[in-house]
Amino acid sequence: MTATLQQAGPAIAAGPAPTPGRRRPRSSATRQRIEVVLLVGPALLLFLGFVILPVILAAVYSLYNLPPAFRWEQLAEPDRFVGLANYQRAFDSPEFVRAIGNNFIILFASLLIQGPLAIGIALLLNRPLRGRTALRLLIFVPYVLAEVIAGLAWKLLLQPQGGVNAMLESLGLGFLQQNWLADPGIALWTLFWILTWKYLGFAIILMLAGLQGVPEELAEAAAIDGASWWQIQRYITIPLLGPTIRIWAFLSMIGALQLFDMVWVTVAPTVRGMATETMATYMVQQGQFAGQPGYGSAIAVILFFISLTVALIYQRVALRRDLAGAVTRGVR
Amino acid sequence: MNRRSTTRLVTFAAATGLAVASLTGCAGGGGDEGGDGEVTLTWWHNGTTGPLPEVWEEVATEFEESHPGVTVEQTGYQNEDLQRTLIPNALAAGDPPDLFQVWPGGELRDQVENGYLMPLDDVIPDTIDSVGATVNPWQVEGTTYGIPFTFGIEGFWYNTDLFEEAGIDAPPTTLDELIDAVGALRDAGITPIAVGAGDKWPAAHWWYQFALHSCSPETLQAAETEYDFSDDCWVDAGDQLEEFLGIDPFQEGFLGTPAQQGAGSSAGLVANGEAAMELMGHWNAGVIGGLTPDQQVPEFLGWFPFPGIEGSAGDPTAALGGGDGFACSAEAPPECAELLEFIMSEDVQAKFAASGAGIPTVPAATSSLEDPNLTLVAEGLAASSFVQLWFDTAFGTTVGNAMNDGIVNLFGGSGTPDEIVTKMQDAAATL
Known part of the structure; x- marks a missing residue:
């Protein structure tokens, strides 16, 4: 290897221009390979060590019944290997099944409520408007805030004696007061409101960016043909916004399935267990706090496969056109 | 260089990387004992509010003064974070603090089973005797692995x-x-x-x-x-x-x-x-x-x-009821047990009682309780036929x-x- 390097070196430094017809001399290709190895190697090692290896380990652990803070040697102990019993237990557990349900409620609510809302606001903000930049900025601020800070702020505001109830009271709407985060009947929707507040800005910015790619000429031509503003949006702008909407939906779905931090921060453990448990919080609760790393790993693997399945299906059904176009035609 | 040698190179780099990582992993952990007799003891406890953080800080300082060459790094964490996350993770990672809070019952049994804790009976027997039967929940099959500094109902x-x-x-x-x-x-x-x-x-x-x-x-x-x-x-x-x-x-x-x-x-x-x-x-x-x-x-x-x-x-x-106890990790330096002995000394227990942070476990220190409510709890404890x-x-x-x-x-x-x-x-x- 070293020898190759030494030979390659001078050939490039002093050699004449590459012979026509052979665009890449062999020595240059070797050098390029070494560069790739050296540049990609460290990142690849990190990726293997901190992403791929843990995924494999989780799959292994999920087949065992392990005590908290276990040692490696304990994997070899008799009776530790339980096969698929952890998976069986997960699907038999009403808590976990409910957690999956909560994830999908949030997923569909995000798509059905946040999507149209974001498109609507983006269309409005795309028109000439006084203070448009300031408005866009304000809408994007929640997304920039750290999750924990936003969560804690809402947690304080939504306490029984918190700001939201106080505001309702002073507006004469006292009858609307709720234990927003303490009532298992509404906690999931309170949580969904916080998530919407937090992530709507991101969706709107995406849609606005997508709108920049819609040629104005089309709208002008339609206007000359007598189309109303509504008709232009309905038949021209929104269809052309399709790729952006589909990508946003994809990100939103993945986010909904992996949801953890906002739930963990804002909802008290008791109410979380009753009403807003997600797959990820259930995994941490059981794997870490109930001291069952094997069971927790099984939940992690299930979560992984559910996310993967949803992503693959969505990719085949909805994203195929967008991605295929990008690859085969080489245009954006 | 053909494809096979590329693969070989990648494999070699990966193996080296892993070897280096595991070597550095082995070098960490344990009591950080320097060559010149300098010892650093790490100590994790649950004193985050009230008078307790101050008491432990003083204890650490006094212990450092009476033991030249020993540095005590004490940190207080929120109780449930410490119990459910920090200590289990530190133990599993093989890099636990030297002296740390242990919870009796099931958790202690698990930790002992995994060989994480130092048996204390031969090291500080007098300290163990000084708290009497209160130490029982911190024992596993007759061996003492932790000592409660406070116990109440x-x-x-x-x-x-x-x-x-x-x-x-x-x-x-x-x-x-x-x-x-x-x-x-x-x-x-x-x-x-x-x-x-x-x-x-x-x-x-x-x-x-x-x-x-x-x-x-x-x-x-x-x-x-x-x-x-x-x-x-x-x-x-x-x-x-x-x-x-x-x-x-x-x-x-x-x-x-x-x-x-x-x-x-x-x-x-x-x-x-x-x-x-x-x-x-x-x-x-x-x-x-x-x-x-x-x-x-x-x-x-x-x-x-x-x-x-x-x-x-x-x-x-x-x-x-229940109590809070400390244990030394299995690999902790001998100074850890000395620190625990000091924490359980009558002076420190009396100071702990006087601060109002809790009820001491050394009976002689109970008279130092100043807080009337803690005195009531201590009397209730004494009047209980048994404590679950x-x-x-x-x-x-x-x-x-x-x-x-x-x-x-x-x-x-x-x-x-x-x-x-x-x-x-x-x-x-x-x-």
């Missing part, structure tokens, strides 16, 4: 002013009197009881009390050693709790209330006169004191033990967690007394 922390306002002359001594008191407080427009049900365990303690007073000591013993929850008393406990919940004794929105954090917590409600009482462990005076505007334990605070239940199988003078360790601690994390989940479901109206026991049995079956 649970009872009601109440607002004497609000009790007076509601016309209650004396603290309740029976469950019926407690129920009457709740009614009287409601009539006076006062929230009778605050419970931090949002954190699960404070709600669970209510069920523990009913179980303690319904089950015979033999049944309790069988539960702890054999996970036998077949006795009817375990379901009875849930029935009694369900009935008690029926009189609406707790604050509004209790399912979302935390126990200790902020003015909206159950301790905060008592501290600021917004609720009349709270069922809580011996540490609560310090927590309440930390949540008042002037950071002082309020004048109005009083304490009474959980009342007996008429006609139940349980021992009316049994109490539910918190059930979630005694049964270990897995069963304890399932039990607490079942109990909060009952609090939230979505569970039944039978389900609590079923959950406990199911969890025990996975062990």
